[in-house]
Amino acid sequence: MTEHPLKVAIIGAGMGGLFMAEQLRVAGIDYTIFEKAPEVGGTWQANTYPGLFVDVLTRSYEFPFARHHGWSRRYAAGSEIQDYLVRVSRTRGFRQHIRFNTEIVEATFNDAGWDLIANDGGRHRADVVIAATGFLRVPSIPDLPGRESFAGPAFHSSAWDHSADLEGKRIGVIGTGSSGVQIVTELGKRGHDVTQFVRTPQWMMVRENPKISLIERLLLAIPGTAKMMDARMMKMRRKIEGPDTWRFRPGPDRDRVREQYAIELEKALPDPTLRAKLTPTEPAGCKRIAKTQHYYDVVQQPNVSIVAGGVSRLEPEGIVDSNGQFHPIDVLIYATGFDSHAYMRPMKVTGAGGHSIEEIWRGGVVGYKGVGIPHMPNFFMLNGPFAPVNLIPPPAGMQDQAVLIMRLIEMARRDHVAIAPTDAATRHFCDEVRAEVPNTTFGDCDNWFTDKSGTPIVWPWNRTEHARRLAEFDMSDFEIFWPSARKEAEYRGELVSGASS
């Protein structure tokens, strides 16, 4: 059979989009990346707030196909990650495939392929769509009473207003997630007058972020040595942090982890009043644990205040907290997180039989192993619903997902068909997740993995299980869609779409 010259549309030139570009480049498959921003990088392009750094070891944040030895610190600054992604896009030749400033607003499945409409009205056709749109992309700004009345600059952590003058200003930060913690730490260190509004204190991991010396960098450039150094680092980390099993099974390990964090907190914050404000009541590991070197030091400085409880309302000159106390604020920063269940939306996606994403997800988000959606043939996602985004460094998770996606794409190319997970396989997978989640820490409190109905949309197994479940699948989990020009009956005999199990 002649191989079908497949065309793939990748939506998003963040880490996921670039990762898939490399897989397609290696496979010799034609692709175009549509990116709404003027540059690659996704979340690293959008987030430019002061104090941004990657909170997993930077060495595990690199693409396996573009190792980098020049990181300045163990946890690199956001701007370094962004520079790295831009560099990779250049050196791997991705840029000539990218249409910048182009947002796909509509994708419609039609005759075993996809019709795409861009925001500039441009129309495109692709056999396969890969939504690499990220999950921490759509800012969530609470609709607080009086929000519009606030007189000063107010912006979300992911849309930092660099024109806002912070000098001598009273800065309010709402939120205590990883973004809020990093912002308060940096602004506090710079000596700004900062008030952080902490509705729910969260557990923190206090970790050093040492510089990587020139000698270390030179050693990292030698592949064999780099492997040894990485292994040593991982061993050291496991020794400090212990095995990850406590997240997946209740038991004494979980209690021990909580105790360890509580001891760290007590040591870090001797003042009982301040400590009480920042002592979490929720189980450790339910919200993503923020990593920090200096947060606890900074919140003890006289220029930083912690206000416990929520925000009751905004007024032109400041914030009224949940106890009714007014705090004068000149500049307001919403570190209030993201609509992590927006996925590829607001893009309008209509699959086979006219089924839309909105309709399929009406009763709650469903997905197959984080990469597929029923009735959406040849529509794959990087880090879609139930992907291990809370758990596994992105490149490792993407690597596993790419294995499954690329095998399906290769089948689509070979057999000129479109492939989607069946309703039954998707339901079965989601049921398995639901059965497992109660064993994990992830369902123990409200967090950004949890959807509006209270269901954590999360991968409930460990990293090994992620690799295994994505590498092993049964073809009966998938439904095949034939283009109208090729009748299913005459084609069936030729189809040899075998997959491993």
Ligand code: NAP
């Ligand atoms: P987040 O973890 O969802 O935190 C949002 C914060 O805003 C929470 O403290 C939340 O309080 C608070 N909040 C929301 N609405 C509020 C309201 N009406 N009043 C008062 N407080 C309100 O968001 P994030 O900090 O942006 O982090 C999201 C994820 O992004 C992280 O978990 C991490 O995965 C990733 N991230 C990574 C890095 C990195 O690697 N460098 C940096 C930043 C973020 P409640 O808890 O009470 O809802």
